[in-house]
Amino acid sequence: MADKMQVVEPGRGLGKRNIGKKQGRKKSSKKQKVMQPPHGQKKVKINQKMKKLYHKRAREYNSDDDEDETVAPATRRPRGVVPIKKQKREEDDIENEELSEDEGGQRMQKKNVTDKKVHFSEDEEEEEEEGEIQPGITKFTEGCKAFKMSFRSIIKKSVSDELLGPVLSAHKNLVIEKLAEEETERKVKGEAKKEKLLLAEKGHVIPEKFLNSHEKFLISVATKGVVKLFNAVNKAQVAQKGLDPSKNRDAKELRKRTKEAFFSELGKPASRTSVKANASTSKEEDEQPAWAPLRDNYMLTSSRIKDWDKKMPGKNVSDDNEKASEDSSSDED
Amino acid sequence: MRKKKNTFRRPVIIKNQKQPEAQLSVDPITGKKIPKSFVFSRGKLPVPLKQLQMDLRKLMLPYTALSLKEKKRNNLRDFLNVAGPMGVTHFLILSKTAASPYLRVATTPQGPTLTFKIQEYALAADIAKSQLHPRCPKDLFKNSALIVLSGFVSGDLHLRLTTNMFQNIFPTIDVKTVKLTSCQRIVLLNYNKDTKLIDFRHYSIRLQPIGVSRRIRKLVQSHQVPDLKNLQDVSDFVTKAGYGSESEADEEAATVTLSSDIGRVNRASTKSAVRLQEIGPRMTLQLVRIEKGLCSGEVLFSEFASGKAGDKENSDDKMQDDNNEDSEGGDDDDQDGEDSEGGDDDDQDDEELD
Numbered sequence: 119m120a121d122k123m124q125v126v127e128p129g130r131g132l133g134k135r136n137i138g139k140k141q142g143r144k145k146s147s148k149k150q151k152v153m154q155p156p157h158g159q160k161k162v163k164i165n166q167k168m169k170k171l172y173h174k175r176a177r178e179y180n181s182d183d184d185e186d187e188t189v190a191p192a193t194r195r196p197r198g199v200v201p202i203k204k205q206k207r208e209e210d211d212i213e214n215e216e217l218s219e220d221e222g223g224q225r226m227q228k229k230n231v232t233d234k235k236v237h238f239s240e241d242e243e244e245e246e247e248e249g250e251i252q253p254g255i256t257k258f259t260e261g262c263k264a265f266k267m268s269f270r271s272i273i274k275k276s277v278s279d280e281l282l283g284p285v286l287s288a289h290k291n292l293v294i295e296k297l298a299e300e301e302t303e304r305k306v307k308g309e310a311k312k313e314k315l316l317l318a319e320k321g322h323v324i325p326e327k328f329l330n331s332h333e334k335f336l337i338s339v340a341t342k343g344v345v346k347l348f349n350a351v352n353k354a355q356v357a358q359k360g361l362d363p364s365k366n367r368d369a370k371e372l373r374k375r376t377k378e379a380f381f382s383e384l385g386k387p388a389s390r391t392s393v394k395a396n397a398s399t400s401k402e403e404d405e406q407p408a409w410a411p412l413r414d415n416y417m418l419t420s421s422r423i424k425d426w427d428k429k430m431p432g433k434n435v436s437d438d439n440e441k442a443s444e445d446s447s448s449d450e451d
Numbered sequence: 452m453r454k455k456k457n458t459f460r461r462p463v464i465i466k467n468q469k470q471p472e473a474q475l476s477v478d479p480i481t482g483k484k485i486p487k488s489f490v491f492s493r494g495k496l497p498v499p500l501k502q503l504q505m506d507l508r509k510l511m512l513p514y515t516a517l518s519l520k521e522k523k524r525n526n527l528r529d530f531l532n533v534a535g536p537m538g539v540t541h542f543l544i545l546s547k548t549a550a551s552p553y554l555r556v557a558t559t560p561q562g563p564t565l566t567f568k569i570q571e572y573a574l575a576a577d578i579a580k581s582q583l584h585p586r587c588p589k590d591l592f593k594n595s596a597l598i599v600l601s602g603f604v605s606g607d608l609h610l611r612l613t614t615n616m617f618q619n620i621f622p623t624i625d626v627k628t629v630k631l632t633s634c635q636r637i638v639l640l641n642y643n644k645d646t647k648l649i650d651f652r653h654y655s656i657r658l659q660p661i662g663v664s665r666r667i668r669k670l671v672q673s674h675q676v677p678d679l680k681n682l683q684d685v686s687d688f689v690t691k692a693g694y695g696s697e698s699e700a701d702e703e704a705a706t707v708t709l710s711s712d713i714g715r716v717n718r719a720s721t722k723s724a725v726r727l728q729e730i731g732p733r734m735t736l737q738l739v740r741i742e743k744g745l746c747s748g749e750v751l752f753s754e755f756a757s758g759k760a761g762d763k764e765n766s767d768d769k770m771q772d773d774n775n776e777d778s779e780g781g782d783d784d785d786q787d788g789e790d791s792e793g794g795d796d797d798d799q800d801d802e803e804l805d
Contacts, residue, residue: 317497317549318497318499318500319497319499320552321571321572322499322571322573323571323573324577325573325578325733326581332650333729336652337654337727339601339639340599340637340639340652340654340727343597343599343601344634344656344727345707347634348631348707348709348725351626352707352709355626
């Protein structure tokens, strides 16, 4: 609070003076010319700003220190007194700076001396505080020192090696309870997760690295099936090899042969096929095999004949039964 | 008047545009309709099940939407609406309850819906980890898988329905025209009579020439120079017998003569051994319920209900479950005994494949 007041007041003082100076232009111009060099030097300007900054910082540091050292009640009273003095001082400073830069430095020193004299009359603590505030750089270092001290003291403190670490004693029980609760919660959650995983994995079996007897049996069954199929394919396809299906005679013979081969293979009478109509319903699977290969047989013989496909569109082929395919083949001829 | 708000929200579909074949709805050779599928989930799935969903999509390749993006608000009708124009015939729906994950297989648009309880499952990644040399050739997923059903007794209606459903999920094969190179994968569904569980396996097919020593085979397959530093003469490399693994001994059952060349090693009219290596997801399924409609409608079969299935089955089921857990070794014996039956079933399956 006091600082702000200080900041404002010198400004007012400046303004008043400026107004006064403006009356005589020549004077003011001269003054400005005089004023310029300090800008170049920057010493003065920096001093002013630095001062404010240092003041602020020092204040903050000091106030902290005061609280830490628990001497606050004693210092608070004199503080009320100090600012006023400061104001005066600063006004002096500004005047000095404005009037003559060269003299300013000297004056500052003087003023410091006078200030110190004044402060000596007061309490020691007060004096210390003032001393910290006064010369900017020293104040800062002082602050650093204080910080160092306090930091050291904190670090030096021995902390009890408890699980909870440094906690206020009142909270200790509460924290312990909370931790225990969390742990139980975690346990429950973990169990739930495990159960869920078990449920998700239900039925999932990792197979053994070796083939057990059941798997071997299954493989043998499957191989039998494959072998039968391959043999059937072999029989069917080798039979056709010698004959050229494009020739009429061969085609007929081929058809006969394949038919016979097929019936013998199926072990079923040929007459049955004629009875066979469209086996569409799923439950008649017993009769289906007898019917399906037969039709395939016709399809094949006819498909081997060249240009047969061109005459007969695919759809008809699928729908028509044996007679139709026979007709078509005869048409070919 | 404002339009009615969002009666239908379209799930985002990113189809692989690179494969024009995937767009065909009808097989060019056999003229049969190519089944296509959506694999998606209802409700929120945990991470491993999401992975399983991805694995199933891969399994269903190429005729499936590999990157089908579903949103929370998409309901079944949305998928159904998309399925129509895209020619999607099957839905594979994964869901999860507190008890276990479920797989529903349904035909669209009205199909029956089979609900399977997934008793156990292993992801493709798990299986790859369990193998010493996991195998994944480049074009493994370019062709659809073959399917082999075994152990399904044709007597029971619900089993017949199951076999039929799974046969129709994959495109049919024409024996006359099929290229052996396109047979790369196989899906096996094995029904265990005693436990009433269906083993779902996915294998890759590999062919190896027979009668050639392992070293020479390796030399031909990999283009690397062999390590000869321990040998005195080049002839040693050929004549020296390498160690034969156990699996190579019992080859006779698994040999085929090829009608066409496959790769550089397997020549036509030479004998080759069929080797299967597991890829993709592994599941143990239990048929729980069959509904007439798409995830709705009349219940045709229920494992736990007291209707058709009866209390007998239920109690039997429990008993068998217990037995199964007790004696795995005994199971193996049973399986050996069943081999002949399995063979018969295979016959059927192949016919159906054809």
